[in-house]
Amino acid sequence: MIQLQNLHKEYRAGKHSIPALTGINMNIEKGEIFGVIGHSGAGKSTLIRCINLLERPTSGKVIVDGVDLTSLDARSLQEQRRYMGMIFQHFNLLSSATVAENVAFPLELAKRPKVEIRRKVNELLALVGLEAHQDKYPAQLSGGQKQRVGIARALANDPKVLLCDEATSALDPQTTNSILTLLLDINKKLHITIVLITHEMHVIRSICDRVGVIDGGKIVEMGKVADVFLKPQHSTTREFIEQVADFADLQEAVVREKSAEQRTIVRITFLGEQTYQPILFQTMKETDVPFSILQGTISRMKDTPYGQLVAELEGDESRVENAVKMLRLHGLDVEVIEWAG
Structure with missing residues (x-):
């Protein structure tokens, strides 16, 4: 479903270039939940934003469902992005719009018929458990409810891929677990490919099929979660394992x-x-x-x-x-x- 081929990303600072990603190669299978874990500044946010080209790679290819996004013009890229939903750490909701209006927003941009929009909004609010809150505004919602709105909005255009940028890091542990359960349920019901980035090994352990560990802009370890979790090879991986392993003493x-x-x-x-x-x-x-x-x-x-x-x-x-x-x-x-x- 997603192929990253020799991906590089550099930022310019005056005459100097600062590498953010170096030689990323990754294949993410259709229907799997793939996690990317790393410390702050490791490059994980840049990586996930390169997948939908919110950040354009300096070099390399991003291929999603057989389409090389890096070769598309602006109009064609915008069309392909409709098939990639994204949820954010801080929700990014429209504060002056109701829950229903927030979910409807991408459908309105796509100029869908009003009857279809209403049907789809009702369907998605039921999926995320917010039917009773459709007329509320974001300020009236809890953090977990706001993230559920963000998830519903990301699913509005029936995406093939759902990108999660630190989707649970602003939430308390109980709410985090409920959001992870929801993402797992969505993956099973809709067979959607999910890519999530996090700095919490608990998130990876709870719902991911495979994981890539990023450090210094490079993938230092990758594999099935069970293999990586139980037999970590890299020092960065072992640091994350210590978050959830009860072997401190x-x-x-x-x-x-x-x-x-x-x-x-x-x-x-x-x-x-x-x-x-x-x-x-x-x-x-x-x-x-x-x-x-x-x-x-x-x-x-x-x-x-x-x-x-x-x-x-x-x-x-x-x-x-x-x-x-x-x-x-x-x-x-x-x-x-x-x-x-």
């Missing part, structure tokens, strides 16, 4: 147990249905290796359950090695943090 646990003899500390990752199976207990019983759990968490990534445990295994090295081997044969990912001795 891991180093303390390692230091505390390091002096003990005949003990090994491992991190065990469960994914899918194995998360709820007693694999650890059964394996340790079969191999006669006593264990204790130092830390652990069970959660979900979109629709997939996962768990991570930090456990202390007792016994000599050969017995522990056998236990680790058995765990891996059961399909678990086992990382040895500290071997005995």
Whole structure:
């Protein structure tokens, strides 16, 4: 659905050029939710604005549904943008227009018939749960309600792509979860491709299929959320994982147990249905290796359950090695943090 090919973006500051994006290559599949995560200033907002050419790349191609946007004239580009909705961090609503009028605005610009506009507005307000608020003004709405209006407005022209520019960062955690649930529901009902940028790993973990990690204007890691989340390769990725992983005191646990003899500390990752199976207990019983759990968490990534445990295994090295081997044969990912001795 979306292809970014060797994308570069530079800004001019007098005689100097400041690189914002460098060599971005990315393929986003039709119907998936793709997340881009990065720190402030990493280039993520520039990246998403390059997709609909609100920011024109210095070089490279942006291809959406087979159309090279970078080759279009202004009129043709404007026509293609109708098929790409966008929602913003600060909502960007018309303060003097009602909820219904805000949603109707892009349809009026497209010169749709009034009967069609009214039908579409009612349909979208029902989709985002704001039927009872159609005559209110933005100042009368909560932050979450304003974002729902923004989502409805972005969907007005039946876009193929929905771009979300920090859509939840101005919201409290409970409201953020409700907006993420709504976006997931929209993705499933309308089969729309969603690209969202964020600095919150919770957002990526909750609804995304794949993720790209951006740092210094470059994509430093990309893949399925489960792979990136459970086996981060880049230091920036690991920083974001720490936002949601309950292992802040891991180093303390390692230091505390390091002096003990005949003990090994491992991190065990469960994914899918194995998360709820007693694999650890059964394996340790079969191999006669006593264990204790130092830390652990069970959660979900979109629709997939996962768990991570930090456990202390007792016994000599050969017995522990056998236990680790058995765990891996059961399909678990086992990382040895500290071997005995």
